[in-house]
Each structure stands twice: as structure tokens, then as C-alpha cells.
Amino acid sequence: MSLELPIGAPRDCGDCQIRHRAVCARCDVDELAQLDEIKYYRSYEAGQTVIWSGDQMDFVGSVVTGIATLTQTMEDGRTQMVGLLLPSDFVGRPGRDIAPYDVVATSDIVMCCFRKKPFEAMMEKTPHIAQRLLQMTLDELDAAREWMLVLGRKKAREKIASLLAIIARRDATLKLANLQGKMEFDLPLTREAMADYLGLTLETVSRQISALKRDGVISLEGNRHVTVHDMDRLLEEAGDDSDGGILV
Amino acid sequence: MSLELPIGAPRDCGDCQIRHRAVCARCDVDELAQLDEIKYYRSYEAGQTVIWSGDQMDFVGSVVTGIATLTQTMEDGRTQMVGLLLPSDFVGRPGRDIAPYDVVATSDIVMCCFRKKPFEAMMEKTPHIAQRLLQMTLDELDAAREWMLVLGRKKAREKIASLLAIIARRDATLKLANLQGKMEFDLPLTREAMADYLGLTLETVSRQISALKRDGVISLEGNRHVTVHDMDRLLEEAGDDSDGGILV
DNA sequence: CGCTGCATTGAAAACACTCAAGACCTGTGG
DNA sequence: CCACAGGTCTTGAGTGTTTTCAATGCAGCG
Numbered sequence: 001m002s003l004e005l006p007i008g009a010p011r012d013c014g015d016c017q018i019r020h021r022a023v024c025a026r027c028d029v030d031e032l033a034q035l036d037e038i039k040y041y042r043s044y045e046a047g048q049t050v051i052w053s054g055d056q057m058d059f060v061g062s063v064v065t066g067i068a069t070l071t072q073t074m075e076d077g078r079t080q081m082v083g084l085l086l087p088s089d090f091v092g093r094p095g096r097d098i099a100p101y102d103v104v105a106t107s108d109i110v111m112c113c114f115r116k117k118p119f120e121a122m123m124e125k126t127p128h129i130a131q132r133l134l135q136m137t138l139d140e141l142d143a144a145r146e147w148m149l150v151l152g153r154k155k156a157r158e159k160i161a162s163l164l165a166i167i168a169r170r171d172a173t174l175k176l177a178n179l180q181g182k183m184e185f186d187l188p189l190t191r192e193a194m195a196d197y198l199g200l201t202l203e204t205v206s207r208q209i210s211a212l213k214r215d216g217v218i219s220l221e222g223n224r225h226v227t228v229h230d231m232d233r234l235l236e237e238a239g240d241d242s243d244g245g246i247l248v
Numbered sequence: 249m250s251l252e253l254p255i256g257a258p259r260d261c262g263d264c265q266i267r268h269r270a271v272c273a274r275c276d277v278d279e280l281a282q283l284d285e286i287k288y289y290r291s292y293e294a295g296q297t298v299i300w301s302g303d304q305m306d307f308v309g310s311v312v313t314g315i316a317t318l319t320q321t322m323e324d325g326r327t328q329m330v331g332l333l334l335p336s337d338f339v340g341r342p343g344r345d346i347a348p349y350d351v352v353a354t355s356d357i358v359m360c361c362f363r364k365k366p367f368e369a370m371m372e373k374t375p376h377i378a379q380r381l382l383q384m385t386l387d388e389l390d391a392a393r394e395w396m397l398v399l400g401r402k403k404a405r406e407k408i409a410s411l412l413a414i415i416a417r418r419d420a421t422l423k424l425a426n427l428q429g430k431m432e433f434d435l436p437l438t439r440e441a442m443a444d445y446l447g448l449t450l451e452t453v454s455r456q457i458s459a460l461k462r463d464g465v466i467s468l469e470g471n472r473h474v475t476v477h478d479m480d481r482l483l484e485e486a487g488d489d490s491d492g493g494i495l496v
Numbered sequence: 497c498g499c500t501g502c503a504t505t506g507a508a509a510a511c512a513c514t515c516a517a518g519a520c521c522t523g524t525g526g
Numbered sequence: 527c528c529a530c531a532g533g534t535c536t537t538g539a540g541t542g543t544t545t546t547c548a549a550t551g552c553a554g555c556g
Contacts, residue, residue, distance in 0.1 A: 072397045074487055080400040082393035093386055100390065127375045134382045137389060138341055142348065144392040145330035149320045151399035152328040152447025156544070191503065199400025201545060206504055222553095223503065239322055404512065439535060452512060454536055471521085471535065 006043035008065040008110040012036070021088035022062045022112075023136065026128040034126075038118040044068075044105040051091070051103040059113040060092030066109030067188050070101045071196060081197040083140070086170070090136055094120045106193065151199045154239055159198040160208040161237035164218065168228055183228045191223075212237070254291035256313040256358040260284070269336035270310045270360075271384065274376040282374075286366040292316075292353040299339070299351040307361040308340030314357030315436050318349045319444060329445040331388070334418070338384055342368045354441060399447045402487055407446040408456040409485035412466065416476055431476045439471075460485065 010016040013032045019025065024035055041064070044050050050068060051057065063085050070083030082101060085091060091103060091111070123129050150162050171185040172178065187194070191209075195202040212218050217237055219227045228234050235241075258264040261280045267273065272283055289312070292298050298316060299305065311333050318331030330349060333339060339351060339359070371377050398410050419433040420426065435442075439457075443450040460466050465485055467475045476482050483489075 070393075072393070074397070074401065075489065076487075078401045080397040082396045095383070101393070127378065130375065130378055130382055134378055134385065135343070137382065137385045138343075141385060141389050141392060144389060144396065145318075145320070145349070148330045148392065148395060148399055149322070149328040151396055153322065153326045202503080203505085203546085204544060207544095210504070239324075241323065449513060450535080451514085451537085455512095458536070 006041050006110050008043070009041040009112070010064070016064070016112075018062060018064055018088035023090050023129060023133050024062075026132045027126070028128070031126050031128060034122060035114065038115045038122070040113055041110060042113055043108065043110045046105055046107050048105045049102060050105055050109075050111070051099045051101075053099055053102045055099050056097060057092055057099045058116050060090070060094060060116055060119055061111045061113035063087050063089050063091065064110040064112050066105065066107040068103055068105050068109055069193065069196075070103055072101055079196050080199060081193065082144070084197070090133065092116070094123055094133075106188065156198075156200055156204050156208050157211065157237065158239045159200060160194075160205065160212065161217070161234055162240070163194060163198060164212075164226065164228065165231075165234055165238050165240070168231065168234070180231050183231055185226055187224045187226060254289050254358050256291070257289040257360070258312070264312070264360075266310060266312055266336035271338050271377060271381050272310075274380045275374070276376070279374050279376060282370060283362065286363045286370070288361055289358060290361055291356065291358045294353055294355050296353045297350060298353055298357075298359070299347045299349075301347055301350045303347050304345060305340055305347045306364050308338070308342060308364055308367055309359045309361035311335050311337050311339065312358040312360050314353065314355040316351055316353050316357055317441065317444075318351055320349055327444050328447060329441065330392070332445070338381065340364070342371055342381075354436065404446075404448055404452050404456050405459065405485065406487045407448060408442075408453065408460065409465070409482055410488070411442060411446060412460075412474065412476065413479075413482055413486050413488065416479065416482070428479055431479055433474055435472045435474060 005011070010019075013019055013024070013036065016022075024032065027035065039061075053072070065087055068085040068091075069081050070085060071079050071081050073079040083089075085103070092099075094116070123133075150159055154162060167187065168183045168185055169179060172183065177183075189197065191202045191205045194200075195205045198205065209218075209220070213220060216229065217233055218229065221227070253259070261267055261272070261284065264270075272280060275283065287309075301320070313335055316333040316339075317329050318333060319327050319329045321327040331337075333351070340347075342364070371381075398407055402410060415435065416431045416433055417427060420431065425431075437445065439450045439453045442448075443453045446453065457466075457468070461468060464477065465481055466477065469475070
């Protein structure tokens with residue numbers, strides 16, 4: 001089979017950038033070979049819906065490159081983001097047929113997909129996959145609980161500061177930089193997506209970003225590029241302990 | 249050792265009411281015997297804190313009877329409940345030493361505790377435990393995401409209706425009743441706990457409950473006993489699809 | 497140049513919060 | 527049996543924050 005690989009997809013698992021963080025992180029060579037049998041790459045363009053809530057799911061998989069979101073929508077159109085999927089994050093739930101959320105590509109993305117039935121079968125036999133998935137799920141649960149505090153108890157300004165802190169933190173771990181003083185990064189989300197993440201309107205997001213700018217906490221270059229002048233100040237604004245709060 | 253068993257604790261696993269739903273649900277007789285070696289029962293009184301956020305955790309375990317809550321508190325005292333622990337729910341995370349949340353007994357409770365180190369060791373060897381824990385964690389994650397929608401996008405009245413619907417639903421599954429027409433149940437939470445769950449103040453909770461009463465959606469007997477006159481009406485008020493919304 | 501999509505800003509309205517008073521309930525002690 | 531204390535809950539009035547609605551700004555692109 002000479003299917004064309006989407007750009008950004010690795011030649012094989014040895015090449016794979018997300019290999020050590022994804023659901024297959026603990027797998028040995030044999031197990032990777034088995035996975036290889038049931039996997040395929042697929043790419044989606046920015047804005048495309050990967051999975052519709054309510055649809056049959058016949059694959060699970062990992063985000064290889066790009067960013068996707070998990071969202072819920074009420075009948076009247078109010079929507080809440082319930083997950084932000086970054087490279088190495090897992091999509092889908094073994095044992096469930098119907099997707100409970102929309103998965104939408106925020107940027108162009110590449111997914112490493114596994115056919116669901118054989119993946120489930122394999123999970124029964126190889127504990128390495130289930131063990132890693134458990135770890136990842138527990139991490140996601142912690143992140144979800146952190147967000148519940150943000151959604152339920154923080155004010156608009158604190159919400160924005162929290163989101164900026166999260167993104168800065170993620171960016172830092174990626175670049176192996178540390179989390180002090182000045183930091184620069186790009187927002188991977190539109191104002192509307194930020195609003196959906198934080199349970200705000202896009203107008204409020206815009207206003208609070210302007211306010212943080214006016215108060216000298218951040219500067220903007222264009223709409224997406226953010227400079228945080230002092231990380232400690234930002235964490236104060238977020239209402240977190242200065243030690244970073246989020247999970248130890 | 250003739251330690252006195254807390255009232256409500258089962259004589260042995262065969263007797264245990266939560267056995268088929270707890271983390272040990274898939275274990276066979278051998279595995280249960282192993283677990284028995286490292287387990288002990290402990291009871292807490294209503295209002296007691298079971299685990300303090302930031303503390304060393306040296307056990308994990310299951311709620312056997314009663315209700316407990318998982319809460320996060322900000323420096324200025326704002327608190328957000330991030331989990332409601334019912335009988336069979338699991339407390340603690342294998343692989344983590346420091347508790348990230350407060351666990352508080354809402355009623356008198358009995359816990360079945362496992363010493364952490366040996367439990368972790370056992371998890372490595374017996375897939376049945378890890379598999380069940382994965383299922384439970386995925387369910388919790390779904391519940392958390394459902395709550396993110398409630399916290400981020402619903403209005404106070406919808407939040408209250410959503411909470412009542414959840415409690416009614418849980419009560420119904422317990423009694424094997426169905427979810428239509430009239431339903432009666434007791435609230436397991438104070439107004440303040442409801443507020444902490446929903447990201448509201450206790451005054452707002454009280455007002456909205458009064459409003460639902462005034463509008464004939466529910467009646468109260470005392471402060472805790474609720475009658476829902478028409479479940480479909482309640483679900484409408486909650487902003488959910490009439491089919492029940494929450495996870496299929 | 498005039499789209500289109502995204503972002504900002506303003507004014508008015510809606511919503512939930514704060515502060516404060518009082519009602520209700522339960523258990524205790526006179 | 528009653529009175530009282532302490533906790534829980536309800537209700538009101540005023541305030542503050544966020545939303546809503548509407549207009550405008552700005553950048554990329556045919």
C-alpha cells in the first residue's frame with residue numbers, strides 16, 4: 001500500500017515526535033508493530049470538524065501535530081469547550097461507540113488513528129497501553145478539575161490571566177525554558193475560542209485582555225503574539241498561589 | 249487482630265455492598281484475598297476532613313457508605329467543589345504522593361482504605377484493577393466535563409435544575425425506578441455545598457430553589473426533601489435535551 | 497477598492513453578588 | 527414543657543460584573 005502520508009506524519013514510530021508522551025509511550029517494539037497493523041494517519045484542515053457529537057466512532061487516536069478542541073453545545077447554541085487537545089493527547093474512549101463531544105481542528109492537524117475494535121482487543125491483552133491511558137486520563141481529570149475552579153469561581157480578569165498562564169507554562173515546558181520573568185508566546189486560540197474555554201463572551205475576553213495590557217501586565221504584537229512582562233505578576237492576577245498552583 | 253469494624257463496614261468482600269461497582273469489581277477471589285492483606289476500614293464523622301490538600305497521602309480507597317466531597321480553595325477563601333464522592337467511588341491517585349484537593353465527609357462515612365505502596369505494587373501485577381480504575385476514571389472525566397458546561401454556560405436557575413436532575417437520576421438508578429413523571433428524594437447537600445458545587449452563592453441557590461417552588465416545578469418538605477412534579481419539565485429547566493442529555 | 501472575518505469599544509440591561517435582617521429548625525438545659 | 531442557642535435557610539435592597547446589542551476598527555485578499 002503506497003498511501004500518501006499527510007505532511008507532518010512520521011515515517012514510522014521510531015521517528016514519531018510524540019511517541020514518548022502518547023498512549024503508546026510504554027509499548028515495546030513488538031507492541032508497536034502490532035499497533036502499526038491497525039493504524040493510519042489522517043489530516044484535517046483548520047476549522048474542520050473531526051468528530052461530531054452523537055456520531056458513531058470507529059477509531060480512536062492521538063493528535064500528532066496541531067491543536068484541536070473538545071466542545072459541548074446546548075440546543076440554543078451556547079457552547080463550552082471541555083478539552084484542549086495538544087500533540088500527544090488521546091481522542092476517543094475505548095468501550096464507547098457514540099461520541100459525546102464535538103472534536104474540532106483549531107489549526108491544521110495530523111492524527112494517528114487506530115481502528116477501534118482491534119485497539120480495544122489489543123488493550124485487553126497488553127497492559128502497557130491501558131496503564132499509559134490510565135495515567136493520561138488521570139492527568140486530564142486533574143486538568144478538568146483545575147478548570148472547574150476557573151469556571152466556577154474566578155472573575156473574568158482572573159480567568160484570562162489563568163489561561164495565559166496555562167499557555168505560557170505549556171510553551172515553557174516545550175522549549176525547556178523556565179517560568180520566571182518575561183515570557184513570549186503565540187495564542188493558539190481566537191478570542192471566541194478563548195471565550196468558549198473560559199465561559200465568557202468574546203467581548204469580555206477582549207475587554208479583559210485590553211485591561212491587562214493597559215495595566216502593564218502584558219503587551220500584544222498583532223492579535224496573537226503575547227509578551228508577559230513578569231510571570232509572577234500574571235500568576236497574582238490569576239489568583240493562583242505564586243508557586244504555580246496547578247498540580248504538583 | 250480484633251480491631252472493631254466501623255458500623256456499616258462489611259464483614260468481608262463477599263458481603264460488600266459496593267463490591268460490584270468499586271475499583272475491585274473485576275477482581276477474582278485470589279485478588280480479593282491479596283487486597284484483604286493491605287486493607288482496613290475507617291470511619292469519619294459528618295463534617296470531618298478526610299484528607300487535607302497538600303498532605304502526604306499514604307492510602308487510597310473507596311467510599312463504602314455516606315457522601316464526601318472533593319474541594320479546591322483559593323487563598324481568599326473562595327471554594328469550588330470538583331467532585332462528589334458516593335459509595336463505590338475511589339479516592340486518591342496511584343503514583344501521586346501529595347493530595348491536590350480537600351476530601352471532606354458530608355455525612356458520616358465509612359472508607360475501605362488500601363495502603364498506597366502495596367496497592368500500587370499490586371496494580372502493576374493485576375490488570376483487573378488498572379482496567380477497572382481506567383473505566384471509573386473515564387466516567388469521572390465525563391462527569392467533570394458535563395459540569396464544565398454547567399459551570400461555564402448555564403444560568404443560576406438552570407444550574408439548580410441540573411443538580412436536582414443529577415440527584416434524581418442517581419436516586420432512580422439506585423431504586424431501579426424510572427426517570428419520568430413524579431420523583432421524590434432527599435438532598436444530600438446543604439445550600440452552601442450546593443453553591444460550592446455550582447459556582448454560586450448560597451443566597452442565589454436559596455432564591456432559585458424558591459423560584460422553582462413558586463413556579464410549581466418542585467415542592468419541598470422541610471429543607472431537604474424534594475418532590476419533582478414532572479421530570480421532563482425539570483430537564484427543560486436544566487436546559488438539557490429531554491432525552492436526558494448526560495452521557496449515553 | 498470593497499469585501500470578509502476577527503477584534504475592539506461603548507452604553508444599557510440583565511444577572512448574580514454582597515450585606516443585612518429575620519425565620520426556621522433542632523438539640524440542650526433549665 | 528419551655529426557652530434559648532446555634533446552625534441553616536430565606537428574603538430584601540443595593541451594588542457590581544458580565545452580557546447584550548450595536549457600531550466601529552483593522553488586516554488580508556480577491
